[in-house]
Amino acid sequence: MLGQLIASGLALGSIYALLALSLLDFEMMFAVLLKAFAGAILGGFNSLPGAVAGCLLVGVLESLFAAYVSTAFKDTFAFCIIIAVLMLRPQGLFTRRLEAKV
């Protein structure tokens, strides 16, 4: 599972590098990484389809926010989503509640 995640992360990194061929920078993936994390939290950590749906949702919501409200606070909005989800539904949107052992 973790291996798959890392592999897909690396694959994503190389695709991203190809797309932004004019500029290569070691800090390049940072924003993408944070957004992906936001998406994964939104969807729920223990559900792969949930993570995909969460990332899609974050991306679309963020772009809608940028279009209709403010471009300057586009990134801020993504993090507001994370914090709101963590406070209201810590397990994510698409997973069932996990029981913790005491």
Add this chain to the structure above:
Amino acid sequence: MSLNLRTLCGAVVLLFLAAIPFGLGNYGHYLLATIMIYALVALSFNVLLGIGGQISIGHAAFWAIGAYACALSVIKLGLPFLLGVAFAGIMAALFGALVALPALRVQGHYLAIATLGFALIVQQVLFEWETLTGGRQGLFVPRPSLFGVELASDFSYYYLLLGIFLLIAWITGNFARSFTGRSLAALRMSTVAAECCGIARPRHIIIAFATSAFCTGISGALYGHLLGHLSTETFSLAVSLSFLSMAVIGGLHSRAGALLGGAYLALAPEVLREFKDAQMVIYGVTLVVCVQFLPRGLSSLLEPVQRAFNSLRRRWARPGHPSFAPGTQDVDARDNPRIKSRDAHDDA
């Protein structure tokens, strides 16, 4: 024998701290002042992470809130410097209480992400709010003045910082031993057991975050006046991370550790400047080595000294005071309440 290790060490360290600026130049004074400022942040991590076990990668945000609150209240409202610093602490504490809200629901990595998000939001808002903060031009901050006297040099400012550090160190030390502090430590060790004993988790978590943010806000306020110019780039994510690493490297359960951590963060770049390009590599390696071999921080280097002193004192004390004979009473724990509580930290 009323020779107390804590008083003696305290006196020696205090004398050293008070004397050291006399041997240094202007830049040395500036570095000493930054050590004190970082040490205040490390103290705030002692409260939040050391006692409460709550992680935060958002402390640069409290630092920024403190810095801007103090600078703006001094410039725009005309508050005296010290009142401005107190105001900064209170503002940061309010935001700290706000950040505690996600901490009531989530733990560990999730909390780290929530605080990280908070830090990025604060930085962005400060950057965009140009009418208040000056945006990308930044904000010029006047030199600190105390009761009408301007502290023009870093030399005099350092003594003010030292005083504030000692005050906050005293407060956090008492906080750790207070009912609230002990309740927080109990919550860290086992939330369920502590709650079964009637400790209200929400209230204590909010107190921990607010106290920690208060210290960090004060530190930020003092930093703004030391620097003379504020810009949002000073409060990036990297600063939050280096604060966290500094606090862990110094040692999370001792105030001496906070001072050592502050010294590490302020002095390491100066020492490593010689290595030019390899600087960051060496910095990273020292971080790993520190955590690997000194998991309880640089302050654990002081423990052999303490142990040697204690055994020496026991030998002196025995002839005159039969009650001090080993086995009948724990001399160390009686004189030094921290030792007793430190055993409890080992499982953390």
